[in-house]
Amino acid sequence: VQLQAYGGGLVQAGGSLRVSCAASGLTFCMYDVGWFRQGPGKEREFVATVTGSASSTYFAGSVKGRFTISRDNAKNTVFLQMNSLKPEDTAVYYCAAGRIPVGSSVAVSENYNYWGQGTLVTVSS
Numbered sequence: 570v571q572l573q574a575y576g577g578g579l580v581q582a583g584g585s586l587r588v589s590c591a592a593s594g595l596t597f598c599m600y601d602v603g604w605f606r607q608g609p610g611k612e613r614e615f616v617a618t619v620t621g622s623a624s625s626t627y628f629a630g631s632v633k634g635r636f637t638i639s640r641d642n643a644k645n646t647v648f649l650q651m652n653s654l655k656p657e658d659t660a661v662y663y664c665a666a667g668r669i670p671v672g673s674s675v676a677v678s679e680n681y682n683y684w685g686q687g688t689l690v691t692v693s694s
Contacts, residue, residue: 570683574588587650592647597642597645627675659691
């Protein structure tokens with residue numbers, strides 16, 4: 570199984586950026602896919618998750634209303650659209666895939682089995 574996150578870069582505050590996660594080696598539609606991030610000097614934190622069927626999405630409070638998450642199961646890809654970016658959104662963004670049981674938290678990194686290598690997003694003020 571491989572997950573590859575890409576699309577990071579440098580953007581000004583208030584701008585937008587879309588990062589993507591391409592997966593291979595798994596039955597993609599059966600996996601929930603989440604994004605986590607780790608900023609400089611910070612612990613890794615949950616950002617957003619989309620369920621395998623794309624029927625549900627979940628967001629951290631800090632990004633709700635600014636970020637959207639979607640997926641294209643035909644292309645084994647998940648997208649994180651980030652709008653109204655703030656300097657505090659600067660981080661390495663990681664995608665992760667897991668089959669998370671109903672009732673378990675999508676925000677807990679231990680519930681994900683596979684991780685990508687991360688892509689750096691830098692938001693300048």
